[in-house]
Amino acid sequence: MGALRDGGRVPAAVRPTITQLALIDTDGQEFRYHAHRDGTPTLPGIDRIDVGQFHVALLGAAAFLSAVADLTDRIREVNDEIAREYTELW
Numbered sequence: 001m002g003a004l005r006d007g008g009r010v011p012a013a014v015r016p017t018i019t020q021l022a023l024i025d026t027d028g029q030e031f032r033y034h035a036h037r038d039g040t041p042t043l044p045g046i047d048r049i050d051v052g053q054f055h056v057a058l059l060g061a062a063a064f065l066s067a068v069a070d071l072t073d074r075i076r077e078v079n080d081e082i083a084r085e086y087t088e089l090w
Contacts, residue, residue, distance in 0.1 A: 014064045017057040 010018060025031055030042040 011064060014061050017061045021061070 024043065024046070029036070033042055035041050
């Protein structure tokens with residue numbers, strides 16, 4: 001994956017973390033397992049990770065993604081309310 005295709009909507013404070021994760025772990029498996037099914041190591045070339053900094057960065061990304069999920073749920077609720085209102089009118 002290259003640059004984020006979000007139209008610039010990801011906040012600047014979270015963008016580097018999401019971009020780095022997307023570049024390092026394109027399929028969500030790199031941080032989950034120490035090796036691929038074929039035996040090759042995951043995260044080649046990464047010797048150490050600053051766990052404290054990684055944790056802080058992921059907390060920011062998680063907060064952003066949680067807010068996006070909450071907003072998406074609210075939009076869905078409003079759309080459902082509108083649909084019910086129009087159904088009752090007709």
